[in-house]
Amino acid sequence: MGELLTLEGIILRPQALPVRPSWEHIFGRPAPLLLEVGIGNGEFIVWLAEQNPSANCIGVEINRDYLLKARNRVKSAGLTNVRLVPMEGSKALSRLFAPETLTALYLNFPDPWHKKRHKERRLVNEAFVWLLASRLVNGGQFLMVTDYEPYAHEVITAFESCPAYVPLWEKPLRTELTGYYQTKYARKWSALGRSFFYIGFRKILNVELPEWVLQTYPLVSLKGDETMPQVALKTRQPVDWSKLWQSFPKGLLWQRGDNVVNVKDCYLGDEAVIVDLVVTEGRLMQRFFVSIHAYREGVMVKVHEASHPDPTRGVHRAIALISLIVKRFLDAELQHHSCEAHAWSEAFLAI
Numbered sequence: 001m002g003e004l005l006t007l008e009g010i011i012l013r014p015q016a017l018p019v020r021p022s023w024e025h026i027f028g029r030p031a032p033l034l035l036e037v038g039i040g041n042g043e044f045i046v047w048l049a050e051q052n053p054s055a056n057c058i059g060v061e062i063n064r065d066y067l068l069k070a071r072n073r074v075k076s077a078g079l080t081n082v083r084l085v086p087m088e089g090s091k092a093l094s095r096l097f098a099p100e101t102l103t104a105l106y107l108n109f110p111d112p113w114h115k116k117r118h119k120e121r122r123l124v125n126e127a128f129v130w131l132l133a134s135r136l137v138n139g140g141q142f143l144m145v146t147d148y149e150p151y152a153h154e155v156i157t158a159f160e161s162c163p164a165y166v167p168l169w170e171k172p173l174r175t176e177l178t179g180y181y182q183t184k185y186a187r188k189w190s191a192l193g194r195s196f197f198y199i200g201f202r203k204i205l206n207v208e209l210p211e212w213v214l215q216t217y218p219l220v221s222l223k224g225d226e227t228m229p230q231v232a233l234k235t236r237q238p239v240d241w242s243k244l245w246q247s248f249p250k251g252l253l254w255q256r257g258d259n260v261v262n263v264k265d266c267y268l269g270d271e272a273v274i275v276d277l278v279v280t281e282g283r284l285m286q287r288f289f290v291s292i293h294a295y296r297e298g299v300m301v302k303v304h305e306a307s308h309p310d311p312t313r314g315v316h317r318a319i320a321l322i323s324l325i326v327k328r329f330l331d332a333e334l335q336h337h338s339c340e341a342h343a344w345s346e347a348f349l350a351i
């Protein structure tokens with residue numbers, strides 16, 4: 001597990017983390033798992049780990065500077081029960097935790113995305129609440145604090161729509177929680193005289209995830225042993241790489257609802273064309289390179305080795321789409337492909 005650990009054993013390297021890793025192995029002991037998403041400067045997770053020495057605490061954060069500050073704080077505190085992961089919160093929840101393994105999730109002042117058009121970026125919504133219900137152990141809890149009242153009510157409505165939960169207190173919302181740590185943001189908003197809204201729920205029932213939740217978080221369905229798709233084409237004449245590069249389409253390649261395949265750019269290599277791609281599936285967005293390169297009697301299309309997307313259906317679909325475009329452009333023959341059948345036929349219908 002050594003190769004997983006970077007920066008003095010506290011921050012985990014996301015590309016090296018398998019789907020649903022053994023946390024027991026990573027921490028070197030079995031223990032209840034406490035998760036904080038959006039750790040900021042790490043004050044809360046240090047407090048949490050000190051308060052719960054017999055728990056394994058995981059902090060997730062997308063901002064690198066914050067992550068490094070948090071790492072320093074964990075290190076100075078001499079804590080061995082904290083690991084930090086640079087990853088988006090819903091991706092972490094769907095990718096890193098097996099069903100019924102989390103004891104608690106904490107959110108302290110998650111970004112509320114005030115603007116109406118940014119509302120769908122909020123971490124907690126109905127789908128997230130279902131996802132969390134499948135990851136929490138029975139009796140596990142969700143605790144959040146925000147200074148933005150509309151978000152607090154939205155979160156409560158989302159929790160109340162899922163039968164897995166009951167409120168932690170008589171009512172799910174309160175404006176004070178004695179003994180709870182005051183983070184940097186708490187102190188900042190407090191100094192400005194703002195009110196806080198604490199929301200708490202406990203999971204009391206196991207739920208089966210509905211299809212729409214699985215589509216919103218496609219990593220939930222990955223087992224971790226899936227292979228990357230690739231396609232081999234046989235060409236009738238030598239490939240004009242420059243022409244292929246110049247004619248490769250850019251922009252939107254495919255869209256159905258919130259499933260999108262978008263070509264950002266295209267680069268000419270040595271007997272190769274590299275496509276810079278963004279694949280969106282529900283709340284998951286993966287950006288990676290696809291390489292179209294000389295191979296035996298033709299070309300091979302596959303994820304570039306410098307990229308590490310998870311092999312979701314969207315990635316299969318993207319490889320299939322690109323291969324079929326190349327196949328048509330080069331008037332090539334399909335030799336073999338390892339794309340998922342459904343993704344292949346979707347691409348086939350689109351091209």
Ligand SMILES: C[S@@+](CC[C@H](N)C(=O)[O-])C[C@H]1O[C@@H](n2cnc3c(N)ncnc32)[C@H](O)[C@@H]1O
Nearest residue numbers: 038039040061062063088089108109183184185
């Ligand atoms: C308003 S700050 C609060 C920081 C800290 N919890 C506190 O109370 O001082 C929100 C933090 O959440 C992080 N964040 C926002 N959205 C996130 C997401 N979807 N996944 C992981 N981290 C996220 C931001 O980078 C930022 O550090």
